[in-house]
Amino acid sequence: MAGDFVLPQRPGAAAVAAAEGVDGDRLWARLMEMAAHGATEAGGVNRQALSDADIAARALLRSWGAELGLEASVDTIGNLFLRLPGKDDGAAPVLSGSHLDSQPTGGKFDGAYGVLAALEAVEAMQGAGIEPARPIEIVAWTNEEGSRFSPGMMGSTVFTGARELDTVLAARDGEGTTVGAALARVLDAEGDVPKRQLGGRPAAFVEAHIEQGPVLEAAGKSVGVVTGIEGKRVFRVTVIGKMGHAGTVPQGERQDAVIAAAAMVTAIGDAVAADGRGAKFTVGMFNVHPNAPSVIPAKVHFSVDMRHADAVKLSALGDGIVRLCGENGMGCEVDVNELSHDAPLDFCQPMRSLIGAGSGALAIPSMDVFSGAGHDARHLHYLCPTGMIFVPSRGGISHSEDEWTEPGHLADGARVLTAVLATLATA
């Protein structure tokens, strides 16, 4: 959705010159230093939201911001901002960034790239002597991934008003720790960082990100102009059976939560398969209680991640989950809880045009690409003109320790981001 700010359609000469000053080696070095926080043996990152590794990553980001003279601030959901003042410092800022938290078996680039590309863009602008007319703010949104605390995108949804702060603070991780308690530790560690009010209406938001899919690599393009984001619904299903002895309870007299849950997963999977190629269905979490080999499972708690680019199909598939779980309960109690429902969206054309024109002005090969992954930009889209810039993912692999993007592609994406941000901030 476009706001009041009328977007320029082409980057100016000064913005293009600033973009040419992007230092790919500096960006790469920062990404590798950031990846040390939560580094896994297999070369990935486990930096879940509001963990000690997340706190360390945020401190590193602030230290780089301080070197550039940027003013740090943090809001009540823990979104971290680094601000480059504008000549009119009261004007709505241009916002750019992504997230620093990761999946438990995440890679080095998902999220961190968008934050550090924005930092590189600001440093390149400073190097080119650009004084923005309006402030530029780099943002690291809290808990995008939603792996430790669900649902994700807590920072961007509370910022935009899509979710209530109190509801989000009450969410618990698998150990029973609330977001409120974990966030208090983060804010305590950042006691010297000035607090800011929640929300506000940016002039624009631009998020750079790795594609996490195969399209750009296959097409040999280094930049993707993101056209939109697929819809997503997230559920938790709880199946309550009856605990018993694996050797003594006759097969026909059991309420086995795993057998029932397996039937539910199969039934949902069959419905997705019948729908055709567009739907995506994942049960990434499946917890069994008591999880003992000779005990009939008394409880299963599993996740459902359902995605589709078509809003009507996503609604129908998601709505079918309650019925399919109920029909396959096999005598167990079943509870289906929907955590989030995000419709598919198309980013506004002016932002897409500006990103495309930025790539063209820099002679960086680009193409339109649709996002199967979710991003904080989806929530900013409803608040201000918003766009995304993708760079290729090797083999299309992400949410994996094998995630990889070539340094040259990362630099190209940061160049386009710089051209776009400098244009927006000087307009």
Ligand code: HGY
């Ligand atoms: O799952 C998603 O799409 C996001 O990357 N967390």
Ligand code: MN
């Ligand atoms: Mn991400």
Ligand code: MN
């Ligand atoms: Mn992710």
